Amino acid sequence: MIMKDVTQLGSVMAGFMFMWAIFQQWFPEELGNHIQNYFRRLGSYFYPYITITFPEYQSGEFKRSKAYIAIERYLAINSSDRAKKLKANVIKDGKSVVLSMDDYEEVTDEFEGIKIWWSSSITISQQRSLFTNDDGEKRSYKLTCHRKHKEIITKVYLHHVLDEGKAIVMKSRQRKLYTNGNMTSWSHIIFEHPSTFDTLAMNPEKKKDILDDLMTFIKSKDYYKKVGRSWKRGYLLYGPPGTGKSSMIAAMANLLDYDIYDLELTSVSNNTDLKKLLIGTTSKSIIVIEDIDCSLDLTGQRKKKKEKEKKEKEKEKNPVQKKEKDKKIKGSEVTLSGLLNFIDGLWSACGSERLIVFTTNHLEKLDPALIRRGRMDKHIELSFCCFETFKVLAKNYLDLESHDLFSPISRLLEETNMSPADVAENLMPKSSQENAESCLNHLIKVLTNSKEEARLKAVEDSRVKASQSESSVVESSDEESSDGEG
């Protein structure tokens, strides 16, 4: 209603201005300016509103304007005076419907006590252009507010609308899992991994710590800017196979609504291609390098320690040699320094709000430069299944929070090294006859066998060790006696 009054008032003022344009030609210039100013003031008095229009397509752009899409989604959810006619947009390959305000609808919004009017309009263009859709329709949203609020509306409210709208778009879009199939570009599939922090079995305190860290990160845009760092964070996930490293990455992506870029380092030819791939990533994403120790060629790293340290010192003195020491990625020309640049060089700042995650089964094999704090800010160990981990798995897989068999399982878990993947596998019912108790009994059996196997292996290992040291004693005494003969 108010919106209609505002629009009518606008039409009256437009009429005034038109008449003025005709009269203007009959007056001397100076008098004309006076009258013009007078009319402007009069106009502001009767029509103290400003309007801002957001077209669906910016000129020169083929894609729908991001601002338009953000406003569309914001208004569908936030406008206090909801639109009566809605439009349904089908997204996520037909799996989800998003409602938005239909053409020629009006809604109101309120921000810090200020009333804002929004209207949607459409003009049909006779001349079809590349920048409109097939029907030659040009849609736009128009914001109207009182002139005295111009500052707060343009500087604060619009940011709020665009940020909220973008967040809604991000939440409802389909997330993608990218891989560098082609050497310098990414290809993707829809990312639909069911792992979440609820299904992830690990020590609850550790889990909370990671969750807090992630939530702090996503809210820290201004902080990162203030301290002069690009808005990204590195996570190093390490631990034996089947302990949940990949599952945690999926849980992170699901929690934050991020895309995943799964970087296969061995198929990147050189540092330049690596840089191109980096530029091709978007914000709000996780760049993952799995099994980083398998990608880096670390042959020769474990030579005799002292000899190596001596050589290192010499190389430090000679920059040419220092460059040579740079390790290469197996089967490619990408070097360690190329990778370090990828993580935190100048180019790494080309996007924002990004996590870089490395996983490894062998932390000790990694070059310290690669995982130092600042590059890999948070080191997270995922280890063999403990009782805390088991409890989460029992809850997820069997809907059990407690059971008499939990205490023998707790003891056995302390005495064995079984990965959560193996425990989970044993908790899964294999037939319709199996119930929670039979699954627990099955797990006890497997844990007992594994404990026995570990005991036998330890006995065998110590036997081999003893026989090795015996034979080395014999060898050295033989050498001594032959030296004596010589």
Ligand SMILES: Nc1ncnc2c1ncn2[C@@H]1O[C@H](COP(=O)(O)OP(=O)(O)OP(=O)(O)O)[C@@H](O)[C@H]1O
């Ligand atoms: N901590 C865990 N919580 C819940 N499920 C787990 C956990 N660890 C392993 N699993 C289960 O085991 C399977 C394998 O786990 P995942 O692939 O995450 O292990 P990983 O640590 O990445 O192993 P790898 O080092 O071999 O890559 C998962 O599909 C999941 O079902």
Ligand SMILES: [Mg+2]
């Ligand atoms: Mg994995």
